Amino acid sequence: MLISIVNPNDRPVVLDAKGIVKTFGQVKALNGVDLAVTRQELVFVIGPSGSGKSTLLRCCNRLEEPTAGAVYVDGIDILNRGININAVRRHIGMVFQSFNLYPHMTALGNVTLALRRVLKLSTRDANSRGMEALDGVGLTDKAGAYPGELSGGQQQRVAIARALSLEPKIMLFDEPTSALDPELVGSVLEVMRRMRNTGMTMVVVSHEMRFAREAADRVIFMDEGHIVEEGTPSDIFEAPQHQRTRTFLSAVTQK
Amino acid sequence: MSALERIKHNFFDLEVIEKYAPSIIDGLWVTLHLALFIIVCGLVLGLLLAVVRSFQLRFINWLIIFVVDIFRALPPIVIMIVFYFALPFVGIQMSGFVVAWLSLTLVLASFVEEIFWAGILSVDKGQWEAARSTGLSFFQTLCNVVLPQAIRMTIPPLTNRTIVITKSTAIASVVAVPEILSQAGAAQGFSANTTPLTMAAIAYLLIFIPLVAMSRVIESKFAWKR
Ligand SMILES: Nc1ncnc2c1ncn2[C@@H]1O[C@H](COP(=O)(O)OP(=O)(O)O)[C@@H](O)[C@H]1O
Numbered sequence: 001m002l003i004s005i006v007n008p009n010d011r012p013v014v015l016d017a018k019g020i021v022k023t024f025g026q027v028k029a030l031n032g033v034d035l036a037v038t039r040q041e042l043v044f045v046i047g048p049s050g051s052g053k054s055t056l057l058r059c060c061n062r063l064e065e066p067t068a069g070a071v072y073v074d075g076i077d078i079l080n081r082g083i084n085i086n087a088v089r090r091h092i093g094m095v096f097q098s099f100n101l102y103p104h105m106t107a108l109g110n111v112t113l114a115l116r117r118v119l120k121l122s123t124r125d126a127n128s129r130g131m132e133a134l135d136g137v138g139l140t141d142k143a144g145a146y147p148g149e150l151s152g153g154q155q156q157r158v159a160i161a162r163a164l165s166l167e168p169k170i171m172l173f174d175e176p177t178s179a180l181d182p183e184l185v186g187s188v189l190e191v192m193r194r195m196r197n198t199g200m201t202m203v204v205v206s207h208e209m210r211f212a213r214e215a216a217d218r219v220i221f222m223d224e225g226h227i228v229e230e231g232t233p234s235d236i237f238e239a240p241q242h243q244r245t246r247t248f249l250s251a252v253t254q255k
Numbered sequence: 256m257s258a259l260e261r262i263k264h265n266f267f268d269l270e271v272i273e274k275y276a277p278s279i280i281d282g283l284w285v286t287l288h289l290a291l292f293i294i295v296c297g298l299v300l301g302l303l304l305a306v307v308r309s310f311q312l313r314f315i316n317w318l319i320i321f322v323v324d325i326f327r328a329l330p331p332i333v334i335m336i337v338f339y340f341a342l343p344f345v346g347i348q349m350s351g352f353v354v355a356w357l358s359l360t361l362v363l364a365s366f367v368e369e370i371f372w373a374g375i376l377s378v379d380k381g382q383w384e385a386a387r388s389t390g391l392s393f394f395q396t397l398c399n400v401v402l403p404q405a406i407r408m409t410i411p412p413l414t415n416r417t418i419v420i421t422k423s424t425a426i427a428s429v430v431a432v433p434e435i436l437s438q439a440g441a442a443q444g445f446s447a448n449t450t451p452l453t454m455a456a457i458a459y460l461l462i463f464i465p466l467v468a469m470s471r472v473i474e475s476k477f478a479w480k481r
């Protein structure tokens with residue numbers, strides 16, 4: 001089913017999640033969350049550990065099956081049992097906290113696997129597109145390296161290239177820099193900043209508040225499976241409306 | 256007779272060696288064929304079972320676990336005897352060679368299935384998620400991402416188990432397979448001399464030393480940089 005959703009400033013909505021509920025046994029990880037992301041928007045999601053940020057992202061590409069609610073990506077109802085979820089997922093890039101590179105494949109192999117197996121490109125076409133993607137994250141010289149031979153920052157950039165090479169309509173980042181040594185965070189944020197400048201639509205779960213301030217269009221604060229408040233970075237960081245937001249922000253910035 | 260002469264006479268009698276070498280060599284070929292058939296079929300069947308099991312179909316999984324546990328629990332010699340002496344009563348007649356091959360293949364496949372399955376489970380969940388998030392299907396992820404890692408991790412227990420089970424081809428003499436040990440036993444009886452057992456030991460070494468060496472090569476080949 002195709003429906004075109006247009007928001008007030010006339011940008012099409014790429015991701016539209018409505019009333020997402022997700023329970024794990026007794027635990028209510030998400031309690032009715034709405035998230036709409038328009039094209040080229042960068043939405044930043046913050047909140048304490050266990051507030052449901054990862055679960056929200058994972059419901060958006062059906063790595064978790066929401067208990068209730070609806071998720072549309074580019075107008076396609078991705079929770080519909082009839083759709084081919086694999087065909088949908090290649091349009092939704094995901095980057096994980098723990099990189100999750102395939103350790104038995106080179107950097108280029110990591111990037112080209114889906115190009116070969118999902119897009120069915122020839123090895124040669126996949127390799128040239130894979131090299132382009134690695135070039136985009138500044139790692140052409142590491143194409144032949146195995147993940148074990150790369151730093152955390154390099155691994156995460158390969159993981160970003162792996163997702164980007166499929167030319168997704170939206171990229172989801174789940175704490176992309178949380179597992180990195182502080183001196184390696186910058187290189188990954190730099191790549192994300194460049195993606196943002198080239199107009200990629202992004203949802204970023206992260207604790208990098210400085211990055212949020214300079215790059216985010218909108219910041220969402222989550223707690224206990226709810227969106228507590230959302231607004232522009234200056235709204236949230238300079239004039240938070242809720243006590244819980246203030247408590248969280250002061251705890252994070254004190255570090 | 257001096258001690259040295261006694262040893263020479265009982266274990267390295269040249270006349271006996273000359274006379275029974277052909278039958279021991281016949282046995283060596285039988286053992287070699289049996290071993291190769293068991294290794295190939297056992298590994299392939301074990302891998303297939305592990306792959307089927309990863310689809311998590313409740314009834315089929317239950318069946319695999321049940322059968323695999325039986326074949327891991329029973330002594331291989333008991334399985335051979337049942338297949339050879341009991342199955343004919345229900346109309347299934349197999350030659351000793353087929354019985355030995357089938358029994359040990361099923362035993363090896365059962366252990367291999369468990370080893371592969373443990374390997375599949377030990378691959379990080381994030382590997383599945385990363386692959387699926389790029390649009391790879393369950394089966395593509397299993398084949399391209401998970402199994403290569405699972406197999407690498409399980410190479411040492413796999414090669415060990417393969418060698419242990421292949422060596423038990425020596426018990427196939429109970430179902431009248433003319434393999435090395437049964438040939439040597441017969442020769443020992445005819446010659447009233449234990450030299451054929453020495454020959455059997457050498458024949459086993461000829462087969463299994465290369466196998467053990469090969470498993471070392473495979474183990475070092477599959478150890479990759481982390
Ligand atoms: N697979 C799971 N099984 C059970 N509980 C889970 C699972 N995933 C998340 N949870 C629970 O859901 C809640 C939200 O988790 P999560 O989305 O990971 O939070 P965050 O990413 O904000 O730290 C937590 O209470 C967590 O324990």
Ligand SMILES: [Mg+2]
Pocket residue numbers: 053054055174175
């Ligand atoms: Mg999380």
